Amino acid sequence: MDLKDLYQEIILDHGKNPRNLRKTENFNKDAKGHNPLCGDKVHIFLKIDENKNISDISFEGSGCAISMASASIMTDLMKEKKEKEVKELVEDFLQMIKESPEMKTKIINENEKTKLMSLSGVKQYPMRVKCATLAWHTLTSAMNNSQEETNTEKFD
Amino acid sequence: MDLKDLYQEIILDHGKNPRNLRKTENFNKDAKGHNPLCGDKVHIFLKIDENKNISDISFEGSGCAISMASASIMTDLMKEKKEKEVKELVEDFLQMIKESPEMKTKIINENEKTKLMSLSGVKQYPMRVKCATLAWHTLTSAMNNSQEETNTEKFD
Amino acid sequence: MNINNIKKQFPIFNNKVHNNDLVYLDSANSSQKPQMVVDRIYDFYTKEFSNVGRSVHYLAVAATNLYENTRSMMQKYINAKDPNEIVFTKGATEAINLVANTFGQKFLREGDEILLTELEHHSNYVPWHYLRKLKGIKINFAEINNDGEITLESIEKSITPKTKMIAITHLSNVTGAILPIKEITSLAHSKNIPILIDGCQGAPHLKLDMQDIDCDFYAISCHKMYGPTGLGVLYAKKKWLDTLPPYQGGGGMIREVKKEGISFGDLPNKYEAGTMATAQVIAFGESIKFLNQIGIQNIEKHESELTKYGEEVLRKNNSVKLVGNPKNKGSVLSFTLDGIHAHDIATILDEDGVAIRAGHHCCQILHDKLGLSATARASLGVYNTKDDLDKLNESINKCKKIFDR
Amino acid sequence: MNINNIKKQFPIFNNKVHNNDLVYLDSANSSQKPQMVVDRIYDFYTKEFSNVGRSVHYLAVAATNLYENTRSMMQKYINAKDPNEIVFTKGATEAINLVANTFGQKFLREGDEILLTELEHHSNYVPWHYLRKLKGIKINFAEINNDGEITLESIEKSITPKTKMIAITHLSNVTGAILPIKEITSLAHSKNIPILIDGCQGAPHLKLDMQDIDCDFYAISCHKMYGPTGLGVLYAKKKWLDTLPPYQGGGGMIREVKKEGISFGDLPNKYEAGTMATAQVIAFGESIKFLNQIGIQNIEKHESELTKYGEEVLRKNNSVKLVGNPKNKGSVLSFTLDGIHAHDIATILDEDGVAIRAGHHCCQILHDKLGLSATARASLGVYNTKDDLDKLNESINKCKKIFDR
C-alpha cells in the first residue's frame, strides 16, 4: 500500500482549495454534520427548485483533507442533479467506500467516477472512512430536511 | 507437609467431642462470633467472679473440626484464669498462629502448650487460620463485654 | 477435536499439586485456560499491542478490528440479532450491576418489586438490594422445591402486579438445577415483565440462542468460559441499550462534551467507558473458537455423561449426601459428609490434588433455606474425565478414614 | 538496568510496521509491555491458574497470595499507609466513577459544587456530570493560563464555599502540564475539601508518595504503567473507604446475606465485587518490579531529557506549533501543523512506522478553549530515544512535502 493511494493530487487539491465553500443565498434546505472523534464539521446548504432539481449546493466547515475534499468533490457533482439521482449517487458512493470495488451508477461519467474513486484509498484506513462519508451523510439529512445535526444527539 | 500435621489425633478428638459445649448458667459475659466465609459460628459464655477470675467458661456453636477443636481446647485452658492472664494467653496464641514458632507465655505448662501447638498446622493452610482463631477473638469480645457480634456488622 | 484428548490442550495439567496429578473440580468457580487462549494473549502483547479505537495508526487499527471481531464472534456464538447487543464488562457481576443500576434509575419507583429466586448467587442479589435503599423497592424470592429446583409454577406464583423485573440464574451453581428459562421468559413477557438471566453457569455448558430464549438480558463471565479473567459479557436487547441511561462515564463513550452538558455515543460505545480490557477481549475470541472446534453439543453430551456418572458414584457412597436432586442437572455436584465439615473435606481432598470448593458458594440464602452452613462442591469442565470422579470418591473415602480414627 | 537498553525488554520492537521499525510515540494512550509482564501472565495461566479468595485448595491459596502480594507491592510503590488503601478496578475510569458515585450518594446535595479544571480528561468529567442530573450539583472549571497550565491561583480563585470536592489531573495528557498537586491538596484541605487526583499520566512517569501528597483519592490505569489492559488502581485514604457506601455489589464483598438485608465485608473486599482480574493483578506485580528495577528517578531523568530534546527539535521546525508551554512539563508533545489536519498528519506518519495520536484526546473542553478541533500528540515512554524524536521530525517534514506538492 502506498500513501499516494490516499493522498492523491486530486484530494490534496480539493482539500486545500475546496470548491463551493460558501453559503448558498436563499437556500431552502440545510443540515449540519459532525464527526466528534476527529472534530470534522460540515454544514450543507441546498437550493432545490420546483422541479426537484438541485439548482445550487454549497458547504461551510472545517476538517481533515479527506473530509474537505470529499465535501468539495461531492458538491461539485451534485449540482443540477435531481432528488432521485442524488439518492442513488449517495448510496452508490457509500457502497463503494464500504465494500464495492467500483461505482455502479450510470448517472455520472467515467471522469466523474475517477474523481470519486480517488477517495477509495480510505478503505485501507478504517479510522478514516468516517472522514470521507461525513458530507454524504449530511447531504442525506439535508435532503430529508432533518432539523437535527447529523450524528449529534441532544445534550443530556 | 503431611496432612497429619493438621488433622492430629488431638484435634479430631476435640473436634468430635468438644469439651464445654454447653451454656454456663448465670453467665455474666458473653459474645457471638461468626466466620461467614466458612459458616463457622461460636457463642462464648463467661462467668467472672468478684476477683476477676473466670469461674466458668463454655460455648455453643458449629463449624469445622479446626474451629470446634480450637474452641474446645481454649475453653478448657481458660478455666480459673485471671482476666490479665486471659489477655496474655490470647495474644500469645494469635502470635503463634500468625508467625511465631512457639508459645512464649509462662502461664501454662508444656503439656498445655503442646495441646495448643497442635493447632499450628493451620499455618500451612492460610484459608484455615480464621477457623483456628475465631473462638479466641470471640473470647476477647466477651471479656470486653462487647454487645456486637464479632466479625459481623449491622445489616444495611 | 476429540473430547478425550481435550485435557492435553490445557497446559495446567502438566503440573503437579502436592506431588499428585491435578484433579480440577472447581470449574464452576473458574475454568482452566486452553493453550490457544494463553498464546493469543502472549502474541497480542508481544507483537500487536495497541489501545483500541482512539488512534489512527497501524497497530491501533489492527487492535480495533480484532476487538470488534470478538464482538461479532460472540454475537454469532449466542445468536444475538445485532453485534451491538454484546457489551463487554469486567465480569458477570458488573453486567448485572449495569442492568440493575440503569434499569433501576429509569424505571423503578417506590413499591415496585423485583423477583429473584432462592438459588441466586450474591452477584444477582446485592445489585438489586441497593435499589431497596435507593428506590424503596421490594425483593421477592421464588421458592425452590424439595429437589432444589425452580419450576415455572414457583415463578408464576411469585409474580405480582408490581413485579417490574425477573432476574434468575440459568443453572444453579449449588444444586446444578437448570431452569426452564425459555418458558419463564415467555411467561414474563406475557405479563410485560423484562427478564435477566444470570448465565454464569449456563454459558460454559449449554447451547445458547438469545433469539430463541428471547430474554432481555443475559450475563456471562468469560473466565468461566475458558477465557481470561477480568472480562464479562452483557447481552441485552438493542431496545434496552438504546433506552437505558449510560452506566460508567468516561472516554470513548461520549459524542460531544461541553462545559454545560454531554451527549453520549451510539452503541456499542455507550456502555464501554474508558480503556477496555483489549487483550482479554481479543483472547476471548480464541475461547469461542475453542468451544466451536469441539462443538457445544459434544460438550453438553460429555458433561452430562460425566455428571450422571458422578451422581452414581457418589450415591453409592453411603456417607455422601448430594445437595438437591434436579431432574435437569448441570455440571455441579454439591454434597455433605455426615460429621465432617465441608472445609475439612476440601483441605483433605486438596492433599490428593483434588481441587473442590467448600462454603456457601456465594449462595447464603440457599444454604440457610437448606439448613446447611456449608457444602462441598465438585464442578466439571470440558477437560474432566470419569477417572477424575473416581479419584474424588477415593479421596472422600480417605477423608472418612481420617475422621473415623 | 541500563536505561539505554530498555527497548530490548519490549518484544513489540522486534516487529515491523509498514516495513519500518516501530517508533512508538503513543504511550499516553497505552504503554507497551515488557517481556517479564507478558511472561508472568503466560506462566500464571499455564502453571498456576485458579480463582482468588474463594476456595481452600492449593492453587486457590497460591493465587490469593500472589494477588494480595501485588496489593502490598503497590502500597509500597506509591507509599500508601495501608495495603487496604489499594483497590483494584478495571481502569482509572472505573476508579473515578467509583468515587463520584459513592461520594455523590453519601455527601452531595443540591447546589453543592465540584471543582474540575479545563485540562480534565472526559473520564474525570463525565462521572461528575452524572451527579448534575441525579443530585442537582454544579460543576466549575478552573481556567488554564496562556501556557496551558493550571496554577495554584487558578484553583484558589475557583473555590467557593459550596465546593465539596476538587478533582484534577496530575499531568495533562495534552499540554503535558504537571500540576502542583501537593500545594493544591494542602489548599483544599485548609478549606476542608477532599481532593481526587486523576493520576493516569502521573503514575507512569513521576515518583509517587501518597503520604507526602496527602490527597484523598488517586486514580491509576495499569495499562499506561507497563501493565496489562483491564486493570486500574484506586488509592483512597482508609477513612474514605471505611465511610463511603460500597459501589458494585456481588460475591466476595459481602459479610452476611439474608433475604431481608446484607452486611458488607471489610476492606479490601468491600470494593472488589465479583471475580477480579486475577491474572492482570498478578502480572501487574511484574510491572512494579520492572519500574523498581530501573528506578523511577532514572525514568524521570530519562524522560525529562527526551521531552526537552523533543521540544527543541520541534521548535526548530518552523511549521510546527507546540500546544501549551508549561514550565513543568511531562512526557507529552502535542502540536499542530499549519494547513494540515491532525488526522492527516497521523496517517502520513503511520506510513513511516511512527505511531502518534490525533484528535481531541478525550479533552474536548480544552480543545474548545484553545480553539483547536484536533491536535497531533507524540507521547513518550521509558523505551523511547532521541532517535525516535528525530524520526518524528523527519516524518513531519515528509508530511509538509506531500501537502506542499
Ligand SMILES: Cc1ncc(COP(=O)(O)O)c(C=O)c1O
Ligand atoms: C488523564 C487521563 N485520565 C483518565 C484516563 C482514562 O483512563 P482509562 O481509559 O485507562 O480508564 C486517561 C487515559 O485514557 C487519561 O489520559
Ligand SMILES: Cc1ncc(COP(=O)(O)O)c(C=O)c1O
Ligand atoms: C451463578 C453465578 N452468578 C454470578 C457469578 C459472578 O460472576 P463473576 O464473579 O465472574 O462476576 C458467579 C460466579 O462466581 C456464578 O456462579
